[in-house]
Amino acid sequence: MPSLGADMDAGTVVEWRVHPGDAVHRGDVVAVIDTDKSDIDAEVFEDGVIGELLVGEGEKVPVGTPLATIVAASAAPATPEVTAPPPAAVPDTTPEAPPRRSRARGARGRVVSPVVRRLARARGVDTTALAGTGAGEVVTRHDVEVARPRALRPLVSPRARALAAREAVDAAALHGTGPNGAVIGADVLSARSAVEAVPTAPRPPRGDSMQQRIASLMERANREIPHYWVTRDIDFSRASSWLSAYNATRPPAERCVAAALLLTATARAAAAVAGFNGHYVDGAYRPADSVELGIVVVVREGGLLVPVLHDAATLTVAETMAQMGDVVRRARSGHLRSSEVAQPTISVSNLGDQGADEVLAVIYPPQVALVGFGRVRERPWAEGGLLGVRPVVTASLAGDHRVSDGHQASRLLAAIDDALQHPESLEEVTP
Amino acid sequence: MTAVREEAGAVDTTTYRDAMRDALRDALRDDERVFLMGEDVGRYGGCFAVSMGLLEEFGPERVRDTPLSESAFVGAGIGAALGGLRPIVEIMTVNFSLLALDQIMNNAATLLHMSGGQFNVPLVIRMTTGAGRQLAAQHSHSLEGWYTHIPGIKVLAPATIDDARGMLRPALDDPDPVLIFEHGSLYNASGPLTGEWRTCDIAHAAVRRPGDDVTLLTYGGTLGVTLDAAEALAQHGIDAEVVDLRVLRPLDDATIIDSVARTHRAVVVDEGWRTLSLAAEVSARIMEQAFWELDAPVERVCSAEVPMPYARHLEQAALPQPAAIVAAARRTVGRDG
Amino acid sequence: MNPEQAAAAVRAVLASIAPEADLDALGPDAQLQEELDLDSMNFLDLMAGIHERTGIDVPERDYPLVATLAGCISYLCSHAPAA
């Protein structure tokens, strides 16, 4: 079967023009071939006598198939040996179109009640995407309950995803500052460096990489953040007696330590006084919706971790103690979930507990404040013209002058002081 | 007529048109194989007056007015290049180059490869491109993207005075066909002629404005609006880097990706129509080579997909403008424009 | 509860709190919080551990009595719940 065209793979013998025994000469037309496009004469290229017709009329065969034998008049029949390349099977590989995910961007719903916010968090509902139905468009409990949970796959930029993989950080759990709240590279970087800690006191040398990361972090903090420090001595007597009374009736496992009071007071103050709870990113301060309180935890073999209490301003002191105890113990034992090392919006250093009277810490980008508490210690205290001895704790604030100033800082410390003068107020959720 | 300027290295102020004319004059003077051919390049002095005075200086043999036969005289340019000369063919505008596309694609770009490396075509083709002068749909096309699709040719887009003065030399030295697109609204632009043009290359993009927050990639006629956008962004506290592609084929991936890897955000500004534009190619390469560096999707600011209208306000609305570039850049930074 | 049992219990709890500490080198009268760098949280864990292991609940007011290893041992022996 001759190839009669660039796109011909097979042909059908429509009609034989010769029969066995006929003499043929080079160039004679021996058959008519149908090539699917039209009928074409097929010629023979030697002189000789037709031997046997191998393919019948109406039969379709691939190019190269012998159609007939020729018995040469003189020499042995020379049937051209031809092997036509088999047509390559074209695999059907139509790519399956990826499902298109469209996401409407709702108006930004205002959330007031912490209960609603905690419910939304629990259900993974992004309140910013909800249109509140309450008075003044406030997002109500019902709004949250009927809302679709946030897209299962939170928005994480490719870069953030790559950095998170490299730094073993769960990007999905981070608070995103990118477009549409997407988690971007900067978020992961600061979450990772949050894990590296904020050293406030010289520590014994530790593993090089930890040391280098802390060093570079401090350089960055000093380079980027114009720090200022403000301190305040706080009468801790009422807090101490509250603690004794609280612990007296509870077994050790349920008792409360002073730090729990300090954290709860700080969280509520940070929620009340502006300028200390948020991030400074790309040249602008972005206040946070909730207080994500970072706790500076001493890790036994050196170095510090800063796990986070989520939405700390809505916690009672008992809840703070429970969560703090759990997360600090796991931080020390190395079982900290990455979601718990998410990006704090403000951090508290409670190193004083081991002897320093006053803790002047360095903030850690992109946060804009850090509150430090010294040791609770007996100090002479004058009140109402009378001199006495009181348990006292020194609270200090490291502030970012791009965002806040000394006046605001003193208002924050005053709020902490006030809370510690009424420890019982820390037993309920703020109204 | 502009007298020959003494380039003593001092910083001159000249126009894009005069810079291109000086380049043509140098080429004709320095190599007798070079000749200029095109419609009205001689007696008329060039449709955009680029070749004004060259006929009087070099004579009708080397400054040849042609009949309105784009396929013939572009093909003749190819043949003359095969014959050992160094022709510079001027197609009046990219709009008329469609009549010579067969010669450019099937002969100029293909001969060397198809002949197994025997016949290279050392030819330079210059054409005016782009809109903005109310010439309406048939005289306002931006088709650089079409030509950058063709392997076998180089495509240049001089956007600055230095590039207009400097690109012709290396283009003529290149053994393969080189297309030079001159945006029509640049001819009257005047500015400094630094000494840079003497070492001008036709291989690299150039950072015209360094920045950290977002990379604005553009070429030719839209460099101006892109630099304006960068200044506007600076007021918003966004530090934009402006990259002038200069060479549209082969694209200088290294410079593009290096910039995007630093800023993690990109906006491509292209006067062509968005669908299958050069901007689409640049965006695809950023996705392929800098995917893991991106913090936001690559944005593209192109001409509206309409035949370019005559009325000025409509034409300006159709063309890429600083406001659109600023909005796109802000979106990539996460602050909705 | 005899002193050996008390000592074993305290060491076991301390080991879980400060695994890297060298308890053998711990002097009987060394201040535990100082020597082992225990903060109030760690100390509360020590009390909870002892309570869990021995059933003895050390109230806050008695914390000074158990500030050292020796103190702990004697406190436990003297407060052992009915056998």
Added chain:
Amino acid sequence: MSTVTDAPVTRDHALALLRDMVRVRRFEERCVELYSEARIRGFMHLYIGEEAIATGVMRALTPDDAVVATYREHGHALLRGVAARAVMAEMFGVVEGCSRGRGGSMHLFDAATRFYGGNAIVGGGLPIAIGLALADRLAGRARVTACFFGEGAVAEGEFHECMNLAALWQLPVLFCCENNLYAMGTALSRSESETDVALKATSYEVPAWPVDGMDVLAVESAAARAADAVRNGGGPHFLELRTYRFRAHSMYDPERYRSKDEVEEWKRRDPIALFLARCDGVVDETDMTTIEEDVAAEIDDAIAFADAGSPEPIEDLTRFVYSEGAA
């Protein structure tokens, strides 16, 4: 129509013309076999019946001249001096081919003989030819560029643009229009209002002569006169060589556009047979046998060479998209 008087032909001259025509004829016939065996693929356009034109015109050119041909180019390439081996290897798609196997039957190129190739775009070669001529004119070189094309090209805009420009600038190009009456499946009378191609050419102030394309001596003398005029500054010249292709336009062509009778009619003026008759008494049977044997040997050798060829390494795929070692 210029035909040659029956002046006597010398023996050597006769043998040379016969050898050229027979080389092309047998080469093309063998290609038909090879194509039907699928050893040659793609498109292939045969020159059987038109051999006299390439034979006559090539003899009027010097090694310095240039040739621009079309996709029906095996004859032109062989008679311009491209080795049969290189042409066959090219159609077998191996790197030993004259275009490294990248061009195939329609795109044969050879720098040594200034054979600027087959061009598969009808009329696509004309602008290149006038450009080559423009270079010669500007450089003051007494050279000719011969440009072959079929009568189909006459309908392309490029034909009119190039005829005008060549005449306007008096470019040294020899236009050779092989008028075989059919542009693929469209007869000339069904595509041109004026079918006298030579007359068309004269409208551009270009000397144009119709020539009997089946008479090799007529072609040879007309080409010689025209080439000589072109070479000496006489400006472009135009030959309308009237001929006929005995086989289909290409390998797939049911020839529904012409009758078998018409083909048989033209075969009676087979250029080889026609010339052989003229050489009575100058050339005899043994000469023809010698020629046939030599030609058969050349073709067998070419096929063996092509069979032994190797495919171009895939790594070279992108070589020569741009010049190598360029600045």
